[in-house]
Amino acid sequence: MPRPFLAAALLALPLPLAAQTDLPPAVTAAEANVSADSIRAYDKYLSDDLLEGRYPGQRGGELAAKYIASQFESYGLKPGGDHGTYFQQVDFTSVKADPIKTTFTLVPKSGAPIKLKFADDFVVFNSQLTPSATINAPIVWMGYGITAPEFQWDDYAGIDVKGKVILCIVNDPPSDDPNFFGGKSLTYYGRWTYKFEQAARKGAVGALIIHRTDLAAYGWDVVRNSNSAEKTFLAHDANPRLEAASWIQLDVAKQIFAASGTDLDTEFAAAGKHGFKARELPVKLDATVISTVRNFQSPNVIGILPGTSPAPDQAVIYTGHYDHLGVKADAKPGEDAIFNGAGDNGTGTAMIMEMARAVTSAKLSPPHSMIFAAVTAEEQGLLGSAYLSQHPPLPIGQINLDLNFDEILPFGQGDQLHASGSQRTSFYPTLEATAKRFGYSVPAPRPDTGGGYYRSDHFSFAHAGVPAFSVGQGGTYKGHDAAWSQAQGAAYNKNDYHNVSDNFKPEWDFVGNATLCRLGIELGWKSVTSPPIEWKAGDEFAAARKASK
Incomplete structure (x- = not known):
C-alpha cells in the first residue's frame, strides 16, 4: 500500500x-x-x-x-x-475427548451415583495421549495441590495419591504477605498447569480442578471453550501425565463435599491454612475418557x-x-x-x-x-x-x-x-x-x-x-x-x-x-x-x- x-x-x-x-x-x-x-x-x-x-x-x-x-x-x-x-x-x-462417549460419574460410598454432563459440569483431556482411559478410583481432597518448600507448604505430605484422583482448588492459598505465595499476586503454583503437572508427578491418574470465576479470573465459558476442543502437547515431552486432567464446576464440588458429609466453604477455609491435611473422600470417580488422537x-x-x-x-x-x-x-x-x-x-x-x-x-x-x-x-x-x-x-x-x-x-x-x-x-x-x-x-x-x-x-x-x-x-x-x-x-x-x-x-x-x-x-x-x-x-x-x- x-x-x-x-x-x-x-x-x-x-x-x-x-x-x-x-x-x-x-x-x-x-x-x-x-x-x-x-x-x-x-x-x-x-x-x-x-x-x-x-x-x-x-x-x-x-x-x-x-x-x-x-x-x-x-x-x-x-x-x-x-x-x-x-x-x-x-x-x-x-487429543480431543468425545463429548458423547466420555463419561464422568461420582460414586459416593452411600447414596446414588451422580452422573455429570460433559461441558456443562466438567471438561477433561487425556494428557497421556491414548485413545481411551478407564478410571475407577477414590477422590483425594488435596486443598490447593501445592508442594512449595520455600513457603513450608506441602499439601501432598503424608498421603499417597498413586492411582487416585486428586481434587484441588485453582489459585494459591490466600495471602497478604508478598513473601508468602506472592501475597495478592498469583505465583506459578496457582496455575492450572502446575496443578496437573504436580498431580502427575505424584502418581495420580486424574485431577479435578474446582473452577471458581473469582479465583481463576475467567468464567466457565473460557474453561469450556479452551478444554472441550482439541488439546495439544509437545510430542516428545517425557514428563509424567494424567489420564484425566479435568476442570469441574463449583456446584459439582459442592456435591462431592456434601456426599462426604462436609461442605465446600468449610473445606476451602481449612485448605488455605497451615496444618491442612489432605484426605481420601468417600467418593470415587468412575470415568471413561474416549479421545481422538x-x-x-x-x-x-x-x-x-x-x-x-x-x-x-x-x-x-x-x-x-x-x-x-x-x-x-x-x-x-x-x-x-x-x-x-x-x-x-x-x-x-x-x-x-x-x-x-x-x-x-x-x-x-x-x-x-x-x-x-x-x-x-x-x-x-x-x-x-x-x-x-x-x-x-x-x-x-x-x-x-x-x-x-x-x-x-x-x-x-x-x-x-x-x-x-x-x-x-x-x-x-x-x-x-x-x-x-x-x-x-x-x-x-x-x-x-x-x-x-x-x-x-x-x-x-x-x-x-x-x-x-x-x-x-x-x-x-x-x-x-x-x-x-x-x-x-x-x-x-x-x-x-x-x-x-x-x-x-x-x-x-x-x-x-x-x-x-x-x-x-x-x-x-x-x-x-x-x-x-x-x-x-x-x-x-x-x-x-x-x-x-
Whole structure:
C-alpha cells in the first residue's frame, strides 16, 4: 500500500518522539514508518473466515503461517527456522475427548451415583495421549495441590495419591504477605498447569480442578471453550501425565463435599491454612475418557535482522502468537462457528509484522540481532514459545530481552503503558523513561491476582532465564472518558474473549497499536545497545538466567 513521505510521517509523530536527538536516524525513520493502517490490514486478513480460526496443524493455521512467512521474506528478514526457511516446525500430539462417549460419574460410598454432563459440569483431556482411559478410583481432597518448600507448604505430605484422583482448588492459598505465595499476586503454583503437572508427578491418574470465576479470573465459558476442543502437547515431552486432567464446576464440588458429609466453604477455609491435611473422600470417580488422537506439525515463524557486531550476540526477540481456537465443534447449523481471534491475537501478530516491516524498510543495522517470532500453540499452553525457548535460533543466554505482544485491543490511543513483570528486571528504568517520551504513564505495579504473567508467551522465555514481559496499553483512551475506556475492556472480556464473537470490527482504531509498535522498536534498540539485562536479585527466574550464561 502507498506510504507517506518520511518528513510528513515525522511531523505526524508525537512531539516528544519527533524532537528526540539521542536515537540514530534509522531508528527514528523506522518508528516513522509504522502505519496504523498496515496493522489494521494485517489483523483483518488474519481474522478472516478464510483462515478458519488459525488452529495449529489445520488448514487455517498453515495459511496464517505461510502469510506471515511471505511478509517476512518480502521485508528481507533472514530466515530463522529450519533448513534455511522461516518455519521452525514443532511436533505435536493432540487429543480431543468425545463429548458423547466420555463419561464422568461420582460414586459416593452411600447414596446414588451422580452422573455429570460433559461441558456443562466438567471438561477433561487425556494428557497421556491414548485413545481411551478407564478410571475407577477414590477422590483425594488435596486443598490447593501445592508442594512449595520455600513457603513450608506441602499439601501432598503424608498421603499417597498413586492411582487416585486428586481434587484441588485453582489459585494459591490466600495471602497478604508478598513473601508468602506472592501475597495478592498469583505465583506459578496457582496455575492450572502446575496443578496437573504436580498431580502427575505424584502418581495420580486424574485431577479435578474446582473452577471458581473469582479465583481463576475467567468464567466457565473460557474453561469450556479452551478444554472441550482439541488439546495439544509437545510430542516428545517425557514428563509424567494424567489420564484425566479435568476442570469441574463449583456446584459439582459442592456435591462431592456434601456426599462426604462436609461442605465446600468449610473445606476451602481449612485448605488455605497451615496444618491442612489432605484426605481420601468417600467418593470415587468412575470415568471413561474416549479421545481422538492426532499427530501433526505446526511452525513457529521466525525472521531475523542480524546484528553487525562481531561480539557475542545480545539480541532482542519480539514474540506474539498467531494461533487461535479454530472452529467450534458443536456449532448448530447456521451458527457462527469460527473463533477468528481478531483481538486474541490477530492484533499482536499484526504488530510483530509491522515492526519487522518498519525496521527493515528503514535499513536499520542494529549491533545485535532483532528476532521476530510469530509463535504457534499459545492457546494450548504456550507450547510454541516453550519449544522456541528450548530451541532458539541462537544460544538462549545471548537473548537480552523478550518483548511480547498479546491481545492489544484497538480502542485508540491509551494513556497508560502496561508491562507487568518489567519491574522485575534491570530494564525497568529504561522502559519508564521511554514510555514517558511517548506520552504514557506507567502505573505502579499492582498485585497480579489473576496470574496474568504466567499466561502469555513471554513466560516461556522467562522460565528459560530471559528477561521478558508483555507490552500493552490501557488507562483512558483519547477522546473518551475513563468510564468508556473501562467498559470496552470489560465488554470484550465478558463477550468476546475466547468466543466466536472475537471478530474484526471496522470501527476499531489502531492508532494506539501503532504507538506501541514505535515504542517497541525503540525499546528493542535500547536493549541491543545496553548492558546485559538481568532479573533483579532474588527473582524466581534469576537462577535460570545465571545458568544460561
